[in-house]
Amino acid sequence: MPALEVLRRPAYPRSAQYDFQWQVDLCMGPNPLWLLEDLLRDVELRPGMRVLDLGCGLGMTSVFLAREYDVQVVAADHWIPAAANQRRFDEAGLGGRVQAVDAEARALPFQQGEFDAIVSIGTYHYFGTDDLYLGYVTRFLKPHGILAIASLASTVEARELGGLPEHVRAIAGPEALSFHTAEWWRFHWEESRHVAVTAVRSQPVSPHRSPGS
Helix, strand or coil: CCHHHHHCCCCCCCHHHCCHHHHHHHCCCCCHHHHHHHHHHHCCCCCCCEEEEECCCCCHHHHHHHHHHCCEEEEEECCCCHHHHHHHHHHCCCCCCEEEEECECCECCCCCCCEEEEEEECCHHHCCCCCCHHHHHHHHEEEEEEEEEECEECCCCHHHHCCCCHHHHHHHHHHHHHCECHHHHHHHHHHHCCCCCCCCCCCCCCCCCCCEC
């Protein structure tokens, strides 16, 4: 079996329709299409919604959202130039449905109540552990808007272990301090009172995948 066929997973039938080399070339961490497809089983996105893809990376998730859910996507990232992402979207025939924007997560250039939904795949832990961030980012949602997050997670808090395990620190460095359990995130979000939490869970883990929550 060709090596890239490992990306053909029965659990992610929508993702399997996308070119596997394209997925590898644009991947910047755990497979974002798998994370997104699994996450959206708990989320209802309706055609025509305006969706912010927060921390879109090289745009895989933005393409997936536009094609699979027929939504209008604003693809925002701080590290990947918007011009490069927009070229990818235009070449994919999505120039009228996906807009690339240069944006830092703590200084978003949007209007209050601009989005029906905000989706963040694999990046939220970089900024969302800030106790005040949820109150900030939800300003950009319409009333009863959707915030959907899939991010790197842990099954045990580092504090409970007496610190980061050395093998984890060797791979991720101090960034691993932002990997929290699903229970940690639920408490973090519920206590903010900014959102009504409908689901917080660990996503399935396979030998070919890193866990998310």
